[in-house]
Amino acid sequence: MRNRNGRREDRAGAQQNPATKNNGPKGKKTSRNGVYLFSLTIFLIGLAAVLAAFWGNLSVPAIIVGIVVGFVLASSVRIAPQWERVVVLRLGKFNRIAGPGLYFLIPxxxxxxxxxxxxxxxxPFTAEEALTADLVPLDIDAVLFWLVWNPKDACVEVEDYSSAIWWAAQTALRDAIGRxxxxxxxxxxxxLDxxxxxxxxAKTRTWGITVVSVEIRDIAIPKELQDAMSKEAQAERERNARLLLAEIEKDISEMFVDAAAVYDQNDKAMQLRTMNLIYESVKEKGGLVIAPSAFGEAFNNIKGFGGE
Structure with missing residues (x-):
């Protein structure tokens, strides 16, 4: 998107959350419904236990107590999916990493x-109008694959590790392009990847994050430079073709010089070459061929054809 001055605004602006940006296909994600259902079940069990205890004298305070007990139980007994780890703080200090499976919290x-x-x-992340070393602006799209190997550092060392690694990736891409x-x-x-x-x-290791790979998807070159680069490539190919043709002509001329030296030193070689030319002419056209008198003399000078 461009502003009033005609300059393109960066996609990573304040109006867009980089942590939620996704240009890729929308696939089917795993569900946490089981976790929520488990918490709801624990809450209902606590509520039902209190209501059963006060069933003969059911009142509003008893219902409130049941809700409080159910909420406390649901907050104390929890489960985490296989791929999830839970950072547990005790009185504001880091205590442990819980999960996967069943874990307990002190209310x-x-x-x-x-x-x-x-x-x-x-x-996915981008670098729009990233300047190269020769000051050419490029729009680059890339994909970052990463994982959290230390949940404690990811939560304690950085405020929002998802946004932090997004910004770090964009900055690293711009720095690499600028060199x-x-x-x-x-x-x-x-x-570059x-x-x-x-x-x-090197930057995210202290955050408990490992970068698996970085892959550049697309590099958009300004249109005004595409024609110039195309002409440059075409001129380079034409130059290479001319050089190759010149080298071939040089090799052929050298072979002709060598052949001429052989013919000059050996008359029979010249006569055999003459016979070969007549044979090729007859083979291509067929029938009789009217040949110059020099061809006849070449046959007469060879033994078996009237020569000595």
Whole structure:
């Protein structure tokens, strides 16, 4: 999108949340309905137990007590999916990593600060109008594959690790592009992927995050430069073709010189060459061929054809 001055605004602007940005296909995601259903069941069990205890003298205070007990039980007894880890704080300090499966919390004293997904996460990111070393603006789309291997550091060392790694990836991409020329961008794509991965690994290692890979999807070159690059490539191909043709002509001329030297030193070689030319002419046209008198003399000078 362009502003009033005609300049393109960065997609990572304040009006767009990079953590939720996704240009890829919308696939089927795993569900946490089982976790919510388990909490609801624990809540209902606690509520039902209190109501059963006060069944003979059921009142509003008894219902309130049942709701409180059910809420406390649902907050204390929880489950986490196989791919999830829970960061538990006790009185504001890190205590442990819980999950997967069943885990317990002490009401009020402990709480789940974060639920960390430890599967590989795919994050698209872009660098619009990233300047190369020769000051050419490029629009680049890439994909980042990463995972959280240390839930504690991911929650304690950085406020929002999803947004942090998105911004870090975009910055690393711009830095890598700024160190090479336009002509090197397409030919060094794999090297760029590895370079960005190394930069991100060094930056996110203290966050408990590992970058699996970085893959550049598309590089958009300005239209005004596409024609110039196309003409340059066409001129380069024409130059190579002319050089190849010149080398071939040089080789042929050298072979002609060598053949002439052989014919000059050996008359029979010249006569055999003459006979070969007559044979090829007869083979192509068929029938009798009217040949110059020099051809006849070539036969007469060879033994078996009137020669000595």
């Amino acid at each position: 009020i004293v402990e709480h789940a600060a974060a639920h960390v997904d430890q599967r590989i996460i795919t994050t 090479i020329n336009l002509a090197e961008v397409a030919t060094r794509r794999e090297q 590895n370079e960005i991965k190394e930069i991100l690994d």
